[in-house]
Amino acid sequence: MSLHVCLVASSRFPVAEPFMGGLEAHTHALATALLRRGHRVSVFAGAGSDPRLDVTALEVARFDSSPAARADVGSRPEQWMQEHHAYLDLMLGLASGRHGHVDVIHNNSLHHLPVAMSRSLPAPVLTTLHTPPIAWLESAAAFAAPDAQFVAVSDHLAGSWGHVVRAQTIHNGIDTTTWRPGPGGDRAVWSGRLVAEKAPHEAIDAARRAGVPLDLAGPVHDPAYVEAQVLPRLGDDVRYLGHLAAAELRDLVGRAAVAVVTPDWDEPFGLVAAEALACGTPVAAYDRGALREILTPEVGRLAPGGDVELLAEAIREARTLNRHAARRRAVDHFDVEVMVDRYEQAYHLAAGLPGAA
Template sequence: MTGFLPREALRVCLVANSRFPIGEPFTGGLESMTWHLARELVRRGHDVAVFAGAGSDPALGATQLGVDVLPDPLRDDLGRHDVDAAPHVQVAEHHAYLSLMLELGGQDGERYDVLHNNSLHYLPVAMARSLPMPVLTTLHTPPQWWLESAVRLDRGAGSFAAVSRHTAAAWSAITPSACVPNGVDVDRWPVGPGGATAVWSGRVVPEKAPHDAVLAARRAGIPIVLAGPVLDLAYFREAVAPLLGSEATYAGHLDQSDLAALVGGSAVAVVTPAWDEPYGLVAAEALSCGTPVAAYARGGLPEVLTSATGRLATGGDVDMLASAIGDAMTLDRGQCRAHAEAALSLERMVDRYEDLYRQLLRRRVAA
């Protein structure tokens, strides 16, 4: 590493989530962030290797994490009699990351200057000190016990970034982290004309609470369109589907361009986390389209918005959210776009990660 120059191209190993593909249509913000980061790093001239789940965008040239191994029906049935047997998916995921870490701990790891971990798995964190390159892990969630224990196990070998000041503060008792807000590609989320409906986008799961968005829009007197992957079918059937009708429709899991057109053609974006949202990428995407936001003030979401670009309501207060929807619809769409370009862009995010990569390398050289 002694020949490292501060501004030269880097060899970056990106480790992604193994459960969901890194490609469109994105399952969530983590997958979107990793895909955009990889593409932008390549555009800037870096050599990027991506390790990701099956079905990831072929243009990334990603190496699949693990091998799809179906359990033997007989052995699997016999194993069910052991109540302590680990679920097949968890074992497969563990082995996928273990195999990768063992490979990178040998000569394969010498090919990279830095490893950037964007998975939610504990092994890339716990095994950071066994690797020849510095490891940066982005914290995409509030503290989870399996990651907390991994952080303690790595004995300070790894470094961390958090997607918001809120998330960094939540992790502060466990590990320090740099704040690197997720960025949105403003070219792929162009300004739209607005419209007469509200929009909600994201994973259709209880912690995102789209049913609250429907109820609030109904009380605000505006139709709403929901879009996103249904990852909890029971929740969708029990809490969301009964609310659908002429004034609340489900558009499905849209690809990025269709989703951008929907968001840009809406009067207001509604964001309804029932948990402390680590960041709130859907809000940043809406602002890039010029669409103001009405949201629950949970987690990192208040960091995404300003008084000129959105209105906040107390988490779970549907009446207050309905009022916020009405107020947000009056905000200037040009100011929403300007805020996204100045403070929430992909370029700003990748600039910060490049700086962190080089800081880690300089620290390694000096050690």
């Protein structure tokens, strides 16, 4: 049964390649797969999103506070107000029918309003939790509609939200027709946002201890951190290649001997690990958050979080793992079609329609 699904994403970043992060990649993969299955999909996301999707930009006219308002020491930052007004406008539009008949509103944003205002909306709201508990989102759950549904992207994340909401787990999925097996090579790869909580500097240190050259790729989100911790560590054996186009990144990961994943926090999922497996590239990672749900001993090695010496050992061992097994793990468990099967069931259940498992 064809549905009209509204996908609510982040207002900060566009849902377009090259993706700023896993949330944007997830939203794009989900929207594209739902369209292939014949659903109508309306996406609400940051300006500059993929024009091939039916996207409404989450933006409002810029608001410039008056000098008197700026002098208020208790006022919120203007960016916070811009986001608040953008999501408020969306919620009011959905409540008034501005966007037509909607079967399910699927909230992938980290903003509190889609949850807090779900009682006022004419369609059921399903929220995918992409982050550990944060105060605004926790507090919003108390106002959620009785029929509001919650999904977590990992068992680990579902557990961390257990004191607030009951969430079923649907692992994120990737398009394994584009993330395809590569030939491997001699170098390691690290990809993601260059920020302290992703700890690329520790990936550099571990790769050097392992004697494996390393390539880094991704957007710089914290210039001060990169200036202090990453750039001084670059050399002949460690290269920063910039924020690559999607096809270039896939090629880079497929030509790597091992992918290194170094979260300095409890990773809610770990999309880069699944992407690497899809390319046939084994993974060496910190044992944090959901990464042990993605990696098995056949396709990856885990080291205690922050232990660079043991991560170096994990890098050496992961290089020897079977690339075909890595690819099979991704296809069987983390393909986007597996994810969409689960979401279709959740949509039908939320909407009270036939087809729910």
